[in-house]
Structures are given as C-alpha cells and as structure tokens.
Amino acid sequence: MNRYSALLLSAIGWSLVTPASADSLAKLHRFLNDTKTLRAEFTQTVIARNGRQPQISSGVMTFSRPGKFRWQIEKPYPQLLVGDGQQVWIHDPELRQVTIRKAGKAIGGTPAALLAGDSTIEKNFILRDAGEERGLDWIEAIPKAQDTGFEKVRLGFVANDLKAMELLDSLGQTTSLLFAHIERNPRLAPTLFRFTPPPRTDVISE
Numbered sequence: 001m002n003r004y005s006a007l008l009l010s011a012i013g014w015s016l017v018t019p020a021s022a023d024s025l026a027k028l029h030r031f032l033n034d035t036k037t038l039r040a041e042f043t044q045t046v047i048a049r050n051g052r053q054p055q056i057s058s059g060v061m062t063f064s065r066p067g068k069f070r071w072q073i074e075k076p077y078p079q080l081l082v083g084d085g086q087q088v089w090i091h092d093p094e095l096r097q098v099t100i101r102k103a104g105k106a107i108g109g110t111p112a113a114l115l116a117g118d119s120t121i122e123k124n125f126i127l128r129d130a131g132e133e134r135g136l137d138w139i140e141a142i143p144k145a146q147d148t149g150f151e152k153v154r155l156g157f158v159a160n161d162l163k164a165m166e167l168l169d170s171l172g173q174t175t176s177l178l179f180a181h182i183e184r185n186p187r188l189a190p191t192l193f194r195f196t197p198p199p200r201t202d203v204i205s206e
Contacts, residue, residue, distance in 0.1 A: 023129075025127065025139075027137065027139075027157055027160055028121065028127070028139055028155065028157075029121075030160050031157070031160055031161075031162055032121065034160075034184070034185075035065075035184050035185065036064070036065055036185055037062070037063065037064045037065070037184075037185050037186055037187075037188050038061075038062065038063055038115070038182065038183065038184055038185070038186075039060065039061075039062045039182075039183040039186050039188070040060070040061055040062075040179040040180065040181060040182040040183065041058070041059070041060055041179070041180045041181045042058065042059060042060070042061055042177050042178065042179050042180070043056065043057075043058045043177070043178045043180070044056070044057045044058065044059075044073070044175060044176070044177050045175070045176045045177075046173060046174070046175050046176075047173065047174045047175075047176070048171075048172070048173050049171060049172030049173060056076075057073050057075060057076060057077070058073070058074060058075050059071070059072045059073040059074040059075070060072050060074070061112040061179075062112070062188055062192055063112045063115055063116040064116070064188055064192075064193060065115075065116050065117070066085070066116065066117060067083065067084075067085030067103065067116055067117070068083060068084055068085050068116060068193040069081075069082075069083045069112035069115075069116040069193070070082050070083075070112065070192050070193060071112045077094065078093050078094070079091070079092060079093075080093075080195075081112075082192075082193060082194070082195040083103055083112075083116070083193065084103075084193045084194060084195075085103060085193075086102075086103055087100055087101065087102060087103055088100070088101045088102075088103055089195040089197075091195065091197070091201075093198075095202075096198075096200060096201045096202060097201065097202045097203075097204065098195075098197045098201050098202070098203050098204070099203075099204045099205075099206060100203065100204070100205045100206065101206050102206075114153065115162075121141070124143060124144055124145065125141040125142060125143055125144065125153075126141070126142040126144060127139060127140070127141055127142075128140050128142075130154055133156075134156075135158070136156035136157060136158060136163055136164055137156070137157045137158070138154050138155065138156050138157075139154070139155045139157070140152055140153070140154050141153045141154070141155065150167055150168065150169065151168045151169060151170055152167075152168050153165065153166070153167050153168075154166040154167075161182065162179065162182075163178070163179055164176070164177060164178050164179065165177045165179075
C-alpha cells in the first residue's frame with residue numbers, strides 16, 4: 001500500500017445508525033457555521049488492521065470554506081494535497097510526480113477536504129453521538145455516498161473546538177489525527193489553494 005493510502009481511501013457500504021443527539025449536532029453545527037477558515041498543525045497516526053508498527057507523520061492543514069484546502073505533510077516525507085474547489089493536486093516531491101483529480105472524486109480524501117465542505121453536513125452524512133472517550137466528545141459520520149473514500153469518520157470535540165479525527169477505510173486501516181495550535185478564521189492568502197507543478201515533474205490527470 002503506498003503512502004497516500006491513508007489519504008485516498010476506498011469506500012464500502014454502511015449500516016444503519018441512530019441519529020446524533022441534539023447537543024452533539026448543535027456542537028458540530030456551531031463549529032461549521034463559525035469556522036470559515038482554519039489553520040492547524042496535525043499529527044497523523046496510521047494503524048493497519050494487522051497491527052503492524054504505526055506510521056506517524058506531521059504537518060499543517062488549512063481550509064477555506066467552501067471547497068478549498070491544503071494538506072501538507074512535512075515529516076517524515078514531504079507530501080502535499082491542494083484543492084481549489086475544482087481540482088485537487090497531489091504532489092510527491094521525491095517522485096517528482098503530480099496527480100490531478102477532479103474535486104468531486106477527491107473531496108473527502110483528507111480531513112481538510114471533508115471540513116472544507118458546506119454546512120449542510122446531514123445532506124452527505126448520517127450522524128450519531130458516539131459518546132465520550134479520552135476526554136473528548138465524539139460524533140460519528142457515515143457517508144451516504146459510496147465514493148467518498150471512508151467507511152466512517154469520527155470527530156472529537158472539547159467544548160466547541162475540534163481536537164481530533166479518526167477515519168476508517170475499507171481495509172480496516174485507521175487514521176487518527178490530533179490537532180494543535182488551531183487558528184479559527186485566520187486570513188489566508190488565496191495562493192495557498194493554487195498549485196503549479198514544478199519543472200521536470202511528471203503530471204498525471206485522472
């Protein structure tokens with residue numbers, strides 16, 4: 001499985017779940033309604049179903065709703081995903097390769113892309129209250145569509161602040177994210193959400 005497997009996940013079916021409580025929904029909606037832009041550092045841990053040694057990476061995510069995001073892994077290997085609302089660029093500097101996808105296919109492929117959507121989250125997800133765990137209040141989101149890239153997503157809140165996310169893919173692989181140094185509604189330069197492939201880079205369009 002390549003290094004993007006944690007970001008570009010395959011979809012599978014979902015089972016019926018109960019609705020989220022009013023308090024949980026209100027917390028999620030407050031976050032979405034009050035957050036138009038966001039910048040945060042993240043630590044990402046990918047755990048395979050067989051339990052082999054986790055893959056750990058870190059970087060910075062930014063988004064500007066609706067539809068624009070930047071997901072930049074800095075360690076241990078540089079990787080970059082940029083979405084402008086129409087296209088998504090996936091850049092691997094070491095391979096000197098850029099893959100271009102339509103936003104409709106790639107949206108949801110990263111937490112930044114998921115959060116960059118509009119506020120009508122029930123249109124695309126079935127939500128339920130997943131209770132309290134590790135000091136966080138969790139909400140579980142099951143995608144209604146079959147091509148979003150996730151079996152389910154969990155969002156962990158402290159008060160009205162998003163502190164963590166967990167993503168489960170069809171192979172049983174879990175990607176856990178912890179956010180730090182969160183800035184809500186910072187002024188973000190439009191150039192953050194544009195990408196021009198560097199010279200001598202292979203460009204693949206899908």
